[in-house]
Structure formats: structure tokens, C-alpha cells
Amino acid sequence: MIGRVAxxxxxxVTLALPAVLADSALAVYILLGLAAMVTVGVSLxxxxxxxxxxxxxxxxxxxxxxxxLLALHGVPPVIGLVAAPVAAAGFAxxxxxxxxxxxxxxxxxxxxxxxxxxxxxxxxxxxxxxxxGLQAIPQFSAGSFEAGSALAYAYLTWAGLALVxxxxxxxxxxxxxxxxxxxxxxxxxxxSSGIPVxxxxxxxxxxxxxxxxxxxxIYCFYTGYxxxxxxxxxxSIQYIVMAVVGGLGTIWGAVAGAAAITLLVQGLxxxxxxxxxxxxxxxxxxxxxxxxxxxLVVLFLPRGLLPAVTGRLRRDRPPVETR
Amino acid sequence: MSAFLTYLLNGLAVGCAIALIAGGLVVIHRVTxxxxxxxxxxxxxxxxxxSSLLGLGLPxxxxxxxxxxxxxxxxxxTGLAAVGRRGTTPLSSLIVTLGVGVLAYAVEIVLxxxxxxxxxxxxxxxxxxxxxxxxxxxxxIGVTAAVFALLALFFGRTYLGKALTACASNPYAARxxxxxxxxxxxxxxxxxxxxxxxxxxxxxxxxxxxxxTDVTLIxxxxxxxxxxxxxxxxxxxxxxLLLGVAETMAAGYGYGSHQLEVALGLMIVVMIVQAGRRxxxxxxxx
Numbered sequence: 099m100i101g102r103v104a105x106x107x108x109x110x111v112t113l114a115l116p117a118v119l120a121d122s123a124l125a126v127y128i129l130l131g132l133a134a135m136v137t138v139g140v141s142l143x144x145x146x147x148x149x150x151x152x153x154x155x156x157x158x159x160x161x162x163x164x165x166x167l168l169a170l171h172g173v174p175p176v177i178g179l180v181a182a183p184v185a186a187a188g189f190a191x192x193x194x195x196x197x198x199x200x201x202x203x204x205x206x207x208x209x210x211x212x213x214x215x216x217x218x219x220x221x222x223x224x225x226x227x228x229x230x231g232l233q234a235i236p237q238f239s240a241g242s243f244e245a246g247s248a249l250a251y252a253y254l255t256w257a258g259l260a261l262v263x264x265x266x267x268x269x270x271x272x273x274x275x276x277x278x279x280x281x282x283x284x285x286x287x288x289x290s291s292g293i294p295v296x297x298x299x300x301x302x303x304x305x306x307x308x309x310x311x312x313x314x315x316i317y318c319f320y321t322g323y324x325x326x327x328x329x330x331x332x333x334s335i336q337y338i339v340m341a342v343v344g345g346l347g348t349i350w351g352a353v354a355g356a357a358a359i360t361l362l363v364q365g366l367x368x369x370x371x372x373x374x375x376x377x378x379x380x381x382x383x384x385x386x387x388x389x390x391x392x393x394l395v396v397l398f399l400p401r402g403l404l405p406a407v408t409g410r411l412r413r414d415r416p417p418v419e420t421r
Numbered sequence: 422m423s424a425f426l427t428y429l430l431n432g433l434a435v436g437c438a439i440a441l442i443a444g445g446l447v448v449i450h451r452v453t454x455x456x457x458x459x460x461x462x463x464x465x466x467x468x469x470x471x472s473s474l475l476g477l478g479l480p481x482x483x484x485x486x487x488x489x490x491x492x493x494x495x496x497x498x499t500g501l502a503a504v505g506r507r508g509t510t511p512l513s514s515l516i517v518t519l520g521v522g523v524l525a526y527a528v529e530i531v532l533x534x535x536x537x538x539x540x541x542x543x544x545x546x547x548x549x550x551x552x553x554x555x556x557x558x559x560x561x562i563g564v565t566a567a568v569f570a571l572l573a574l575f576f577g578r579t580y581l582g583k584a585l586t587a588c589a590s591n592p593y594a595a596r597x598x599x600x601x602x603x604x605x606x607x608x609x610x611x612x613x614x615x616x617x618x619x620x621x622x623x624x625x626x627x628x629x630x631x632x633x634t635d636v637t638l639i640x641x642x643x644x645x646x647x648x649x650x651x652x653x654x655x656x657x658x659x660x661x662l663l664l665g666v667a668e669t670m671a672a673g674y675g676y677g678s679h680q681l682e683v684a685l686g687l688m689i690v691v692m693i694v695q696a697g698r699r700x701x702x703x704x705x706x707x
Contacts, residue, residue: 199696203456203515207643208692211685218681331636382527389524396513397506
């Protein structure tokens with residue numbers, strides 16, 4: 099009950115927020131929302147299917163390139179935005195069949211390799227624009243409405259994130275969701291209880307890819323250009339950091355993790371931009387933050403920030419008399 | 422023909438550097454069950470160190486040894502973070518080493534900047550059967566052969582090496598006979614750092630190293646280690662040499678832009694074939 103009220107409160111506040119934010123703050127708001135969308139997928143994959151993907155940035159890139167290519171060839175942006183998650187999920191389904199035979203560190207490296215291969219290909223192929231990438235992507239528009247301002251993209255991101263969270267919540271609460279939790283603990287035990295392990299893992303993989311693809315689609319319309327350099331390996335690591343910090347397998351935890359890391363890095367970036375700081379300061383500070391937060395949380399708060407905080411709150415409540 | 426021989430020896434040298442890093446991965450994975458994502462970082466740290474030390478005017482030999490020792494120290498520190506705390510699962514440890522690798526980026530940029538750096542190695546070249554081979558390449562091959570021979574002696578003949586092997590084959594039984602598995606894990610990390618450092622020192626004169634070279638290094642090394650299922654050093658060495666020769670040949674005969682894809686694709690195929698042969702239950706934690 100409290101959770102539902104808190105959720106509604108967060109929804110109302112975040113809906114009202116873009117109207118009062120300045121443009122520079124809106125950019126942070128949008129990037130935060132996009133990161134949260136991908137992180138929810140990563141959290142679902144790591145927390146429920148027990149699989150680590152270091153290649154989530156690849157699906158983000160596929161979504162962005164799909165939407166950008168379609169929009170540049172005159173297809174209405176709405177269709178491009180729908181095609182972005184579909185393409186990412188389709189790609190995940192195809193490569194997931196062989197890749198998901200791997201687990202643990204093998205899968206982590208295989209997904210990392212997949213991202214490196216895709217980036218290298220995108221940098222060489224003609225139709226993706228090579229290293230320069232695709233530019234002059236038209237603004238997002240639906241019918242007569244055209245998203246010309248950052249405000250419109252902020253609401254688009256909000257809607258996307260809400261959709262992603264709703265889908266995830268329903269998946270987790272369904273019968274397949276319980277099956278996923280079972281196979282995260284032991285695949286053998288899950289399989290012997292009649293859970294189609296391979297199929298479920300593939301579906302979660304594709305779902306998390308679809309979330310990343312949707313975020314990538316919005317990203318390409320918002321920035322107006324995509325290039326291989328927009329999707330470095332570090333971006334995939336960043337999603338892992340956010341998911342781990344927030345608490346694996348929790349929807350709100352993923353959002354909280356994305357918010358905490360984005361705001362922290364943004365704060366440090368503005369600190370590093372102060373006069374007198376060396377030119378390498380922004381990069382160094384964000385690397386250091388990702389690294390320290392990741393290591394400290396994994397070692398000392400293995401369940402993540404949000405579960406740790408709510409657990410503490412629950413413990414602080416006066417014990418109920420049960421006699 | 423002489424071009425072929427040049428490519429072959431250059432490829433072997435590249436493969437040897439990969440093999441040293443992969444050897445570190447295997448040592449650490451055997452003893453602790455952790456895949457050390459920061460393994461490429463050790464090579465980068467050593468390479469950057471040696472370029473600075475030589476720049477300060479220290480003689481060859483001293484600089485190289487010092488750089489390798491710094492890498493070993495980095496390995497020890499990584500080990501403390503990854504396995505120093507009791508009850509860290511191997512997958513958490515992988516994520517911790519990932520964090521250590523990113524942290525190293527910050528440290529490296531502060532100390533050395535973000536531009537690639539190089540260091541002078543052995544100058545000159547020798548002509549072998551009509552092929553010109555840089556002396557540094559021969560040095561890399563020679564040192565790697567010596568290191569692998571020493572490793573075999575260490576694991577096969579010394580008490581410490583046998584204790585490490587005991588932790589690898591059965592940690593519980595190793596604890597029962599009084600071996601401190603945690604200490605052995607840290608030792609394995611230090612050894613991994615040492616091996617990565619040797620690779621870094623050898624490679625820096627051949628190709629410039631920058632803070633983010635570690636991704637290519639670790640992915641190649643992991644690909645080589647995968648040939649030996651992350652546990653068998655000799656197969657890993659063979660895999661690394663194969664990888665190095667294949668990549669250099671591809672680059673030499675004009676497919677250079679696709680060498681990364683070839684190596685990574687090969688790695689994925691090998692992993693999938695291996696996974697198909699193993700029953701799922703043997704890969705789960707108990």
C-alpha cells in the first residue's frame with residue numbers, strides 16, 4: 099500500500115518536474131530516463147534470469163541506428179520508434195539462441211565481444227555512415243505533432259520509462275516471472291520442475307534488449323545524430339553499475355540506481371568544469387565514481403541500495419505484538 | 422615466402438604477449454574461480470610505468486623489473502578487493518575486477534594522460550632465412566618460453582606451487598590440510614599481475630599503449646584462455662599463438678580491418694562448442 103502511494107507520488111512529481119526545469123537540467127532528466135529504461139532491462143536479466151550481459155550498449159546502439167536509418171529514409175518517426183525495440187529484440191533472439199548456451203563469465207565476455215564486433219562493423223560499413231555516423235536525423239513527430247523542444251522529449255522519455263516499468267512489473271508477477279526466479283537459483287532444479295529454461299532465458303534476453311532498443315530510439319531523435327563513438331563499452335558497464343547499485347531484480351531499484359549514478363556523475367562533471375580543474379578531470383571523475391561505487395556496493399551492500407534502505411526502514415518500525 | 426616467415430614470427434610474438442596475459446587469467450581462475458577482468462590492466466600499468474621510468478633516465482633492466490613489480494602489486498591489490506572479503510561469489514568478484522579495471526582508468530589518466538605512450542625496446546633486426554625480424558619480437562618469444570617453463574617448474578616442483586594447485590582442484594580439501602586458500606588466492610592474483618606486467622613491458626616497444634588498450638588485451642587473452650577452458654595453461658599457450666598468428670596473417674595479407682571480428686567470432690564459437698559438451702549441472706555452484 100505504502101509502495102503504491104510512493105509510486106504514484108514519484109510519478110506525479112516526475113511528470114510535473116520537466117515543466118519547471120531549465121534546458122540543461124532537462125537534458126539530464128532525459129538521459130536519466132533513458133538510462134533507467136536500459137537499467138530496468140539489465141536488472142531483470144541479472145536479477146531474475148541470473149545472466150550478466152556486458153553488451154547492453156549494443157542493443158541500445160541497434161535501436162538508435164534502426165530508428166535513425168528509417169527516419170533518414172523518409173519513414174515516419176513513429177514507425178521508426180516502434181521498429182527500434184523490435185529490431186533490438188529480434189537481434190537478441192537470433193544471437194541469443196547460441197549465446198545463451200553460455201553462462202556466467204562466458205556469457206559476459208561473449209556479449210562484450212558482440213558489442214565490440216557490432217561497433218567495429220558500424221564503423222566500417224557504408225550504410226551506417228562509418229565512424230562519422232548518421233547525422234541530421236529529423237525530429238520525432240507523430241501526425242501533426244512535432245517534438246521540437248527538450249520538453250517534448252522529456253515527456254516521451256517519461257512515457258517510455260513508464261511503459262518499460264509496467265511491462266516488467268507484469269512479467270515479474272506472472273507465472274513465467276516466478277519460473278525466472280527459480281531458474282536464477284538453479285537451472286537444473288528449474289528444468290526438473292518442468293520450466294522451459296532455454297525459452298524463458300531467451301525471452302528475458304530479448305525483452306531487456308527491447309527496452310534498450312526503445313531507449314536508443316528516443317536517444318537518436320533527441321540528439322539528432324548517432325555514431326559508433328556514442329556507444330562505448332563503458333556505457334554497458336555503466337548500466338551494470340546502475341543495476342547493481344539500485345539492487346538487482348527490483349524495478350524501482352533500477353530506476354533509483356540510474357538516478358543516483360546519473361546525478362552523481364552530472365554533479366561531479368559540473369564540479370570538474372570549474373575553472374582551475376585539469377582538462378582530464380571530467381573523465382577521471384566519472385571513471386572513479388563508476389568504479390568505486392560498483393566495488394563498494396558489490397562488496398558491502400550486495401543486495402543494492404534500495405533494498406538495503408527499505409530493509410532498514412522496515413526494521414526500525416516498532417515490533418508488532420504477536421501474542 | 423620471406424614475407425610469410427616475417428608474419429609468422431611477428432604473429433608468434435603477438436601470440437606470446439597474449440599468452441602471458443592469458444596465463445595470468447588461467448592462474449587466477451584455477452585458484453580462485455574468478456575471471457579477472459582487470460588482467461589487461463596489469464599489462465597497461467606495466468607498459469606505462471616502463472615508458473615513464475625509461476623517460477626518467479633509468480637504465481634498461483631496472484626499469485623493466487620495477488614496472489613488472491608495480492604490476493604484481495596492482496595484481497595483489499585487485500586480489501584484495503576481489504577475493505579478500507570472505508563470501509564473495511565468483512560472479513561478484515568478476516564485477517569487482519571490472520570495477521578495478523575502470524578505477525585503473527582514472528589513475529592512469531591522472532598519472533600518464535590519455536595519449537598512447539611507447540618505450541624503446543631492443544633496437545635492430547636480424548635476418549633469418551631471408552626474413553627481417555625485429556630483435557624485440559625474438560626477445561618476446563624467448564622471454565615467454567622461459568616464463569612458461571618457470572611456471573611449469575613452479576607448479577610441478579615447489580611446495581607453494583603444489584599448494585596453489587591444491588586450492589584449484591579442491592578448495593575444501595585444501596583447507597582441511599591446513600592451506601590458507603584466501604592467502605593462496607591473493608598469491609594467485611599477484612602472480613597474475615606479474616605475468617600481465619611482463620606482457621606489458623614486452624609489448625610496449627612494439628605497439629604504443631594507452632589507458633584503454635586493456636579491453637583489446639583482455640578480450641584476446643580471454644579468447645586464448647577459453648581454448649584451454651580457463652584451466653589448462655598449455656592449451657592456452659597454443660590458443661594464444663594460434664590467435665596471434667591468425668591475426669597477424671589477416672592483417673599482413675590485407676584483411677587488417679577485420680582482425681578483431683575474426684578473433685572475437687572465433688572465441689564465441691569455441692565457447693559455444695565447449696558449453697555444448699558440458700552438462701549444465703557441472704557449471705552450477707553448489
